[in-house]
Amino acid sequence: MFIFLDWFKSLSVIRITNLKKSYKYGDNRVEVLKKVNLEIKDNEFVTLTGPSGSGKTTLLSLVAGLDLPDEGSIIVDGIELTELDENSRALWRRKSIGYVPQFFFLIPYLTAVENVELMARLAKIKDSKSKAMECLELVGLKDKGNKFPHELSGGEIQRVAIARAIVHDPPLIIADEPTAFLDSENKRNIVDILERIWKEGKTVLLATHDQFLARHRIVKILDGKIEE
């Protein structure tokens, strides 16, 4: 029985237990996550939905090790993130996750391919340039590699961000509302790309407040609580 349980646990890429997080706004402390429990298995596509302010971004940032919870445990790929210091979490992040942010965060003085290559170099991937080009090709931007961010459209920038998130071959892709500032067609394109990546064996955790984009396992979050 115990052996079976251990095997079952190992299937979970992310295991979140009793997670609490609050922020101080002025004199008030607002509880953003209230005792959240969630398990995500290997090669699962999870869509986290919920209105603005429900706690989606906070939950993703804790899973990505960008911040620490007030209480609770986050085990990602067998590692308890709450026990790691800032430096160790940075080193873990560069190997284990690909993060697609909500806004268009590319380094403005690097071209599209250089933005992707930067991540590959950071993760010490060999032949980083050709790997970066491969990833751009995968997101349909083969011809735009030498463009600077200000020469690209919003949809294209977000696709570069996805290429950057997968170039070092991380097991987990976290996408925090990557479609927030895009038109419907671009929104679908981005989620399609993420789905394609998932099909290649990655675990994808996507946050969105657009219901029509939600796919596969849908987890709703409302007022800091999970409603599945």
Add this chain to the structure above:
Amino acid sequence: MSSYLLFKSLRRKGFLLFFMLILVISFLLLSLNNATANLQDFAKNSWTNYVGDIRIAGNLTPSFLNALESAPYIQSATGLSLFYTNVESTNGNYSALIIYCSNPNGLMGYEISAGNKDGLLLVTSSNIKLSIGEEIAIKSMTSKINAKITGYASAFYNFGLVDIMLIANKSLMEGIGKSYFDYIFAKLNSDKDLESKLNNLALQSGSKISSIIALDPNAYPGKEDVDAASSVFNIFSMIILIVIFVALASYQFIYLEMNEKELYYLRAIGFSSKSLIATYTLPQIFVLLVALLLGSAVSLPFSKFLFDAALKSTPITFSDVLLNRFQFSLKSEPLILSNVTILATFFITLLPVIYYVVRKKSELYINKAQSFRRLGIRFKMIFYSSSKKVWRHALLVIIFALIISSTSSVSMLIKNWDSSVVEYNSFYDYFIYATGSGSIPYIYNASVLTATFHLAKVNDRSVVTASFVELGSVAPKLIEGRWPSNENEAVLSVTLSKNLGVGINDEVLLNTGFRNYTLRVVGIAFLPLFYLYTRETDAIVLSYELYSKIFTATEGYAIFLKGNLEQALEKLRNNGFTTYVRTEEDSINIALQGGRVAIVFLNFLSYTLVLSAVSLIAIFVISELYSRNREYAMLMLLGYRAREILAMLAISLMLISLISLPISYLISIYLLNVFQSEILSFTGYFEPSPNLIELFSNFLYIFIPIAVVLLFALRYLKRLKINETLLK
């Protein structure tokens, strides 16, 4: 619409920084300019009020002085009797000058600081200190008389070098055997036919006038030192001006970047260019004016501090007699000059920003990064880590270059001047100042010189006038030509030659107030003949015939000697001379000590520059850190550690400082010459040469601001909340 925003916009970010910047700038600039104005005023007017308009030398009777005092063309007059002698005290024998002053409260007067004038008053600036009540034996004209020190007095007497100066009362002076005046100083009501009037009066009163010299109000003892302090303050002001320009220009761009979004929104809701400029500039002008007002108000005490420090650093002790008669004040000229300079700099730096606001209407919010496609990713990451904009890199290079070149040229200058003082004084072993009325004996291996300080002008420039009584092999270095052999010839010091732009075979006009002499320049020499006989300065050497015709009364002889000191001193003593001796090394040290005023302030300047560099570099890098916090958060999200970002920043700043090094070298060559010409009247001429070791050691200074900035950046990056920053 814009008036509604005017005061509300004072809530904008960056005004506190601007306020502090202007406050510090206005405070520093006005303090320096006002201290300089007061120094010049003090030196010139205090001296003129103290000595009057003319000096009459000779054997002058008390009845001549009385007649002068009642003459309509004389406003006031004071007679001085001088007696050079040796005195014996319980501690030893000293060379001394005993002075009787006919009017302590008038021209050339003195102030008693302790005790009374029943006996002798010791002048406080004397080299030897004697205590009140001490009995001394004075070798008078006929015998030895005993007298007591009964007090101390401050006076500003420069009548040659002796160990102690004593002020005697009338009966004591008569007891010594001196009943006539050597000098009468007078303030004139009119100088019409003065020479003949004075000669007639002298004839009637049984006096013999040997010379009448008009005292130049622009030439006074310590002029070089006051000029040096003023010049150093001027150099300060020049560099502060550069810092002001860079600081204000940097601030304008930073302020624009900080408020670019707001301007975009205001334009979007319908603000015209005129209204935009008003909301952008008027709050700045308001803050500027408040800061200028406050800066001006708080500058007075610091200005007084600089004034006192400058006077304390001079080798000449300005007597309390002068200081007590001077009123330090905030002068209108520096007040206007400083504030107008800052305002003008502000408006100049504002112009490109206004142009940007008006012209780049639609592009205001599109913040395109300048970048190079072909450069490597690693290079780009390092290059852009200190700044995303190339103009900022260029400005940082300029700031670094200005700081390194200013500090290094100051230390190069000090080094060069130190070695020049050694060079100018290398021609003798001992310097003897001999006072006495006998004829000077022949001394083997020595040159004997007599000189007056700033009693004549050459081509309207006040000079030291000197002549060799005896010219031996021990002589100052002639770099061109020969020494004068007749009354129509002269030798100029290198400094005077450079200052006047006059060379060999040119003619110069020597003026003593009442008479002119046209002289041909026959030689140029290094003449360290300034007051303490150690520094190269504006000096002219005349033939002895001409010199004795112009300045009959001599105050003493300067003897430059190589070889046996005791033998020389014995000869002088046997001929009734009182002597004061200094080795070549002492002379050099005194000259270098005299340079304290320059060194203290130039070093202070270096520290100020390093502090300015810290502020400017900190403003640059920290504003960059703040404005790019999301980019740093993004890098950290990808897995960069704070120390890795910091390493890129450090390498970037090091590269910039390295690039600035050759530029610093070029600027320092230029600054070296500018600074040298500024302090020429003080130090005398010398060849300033750039020195790579000084450049490198000053280059290391730049790591102080870099280290400060990096420490702050590390703290900032470590505290950066990735999630909150990215979502802002």
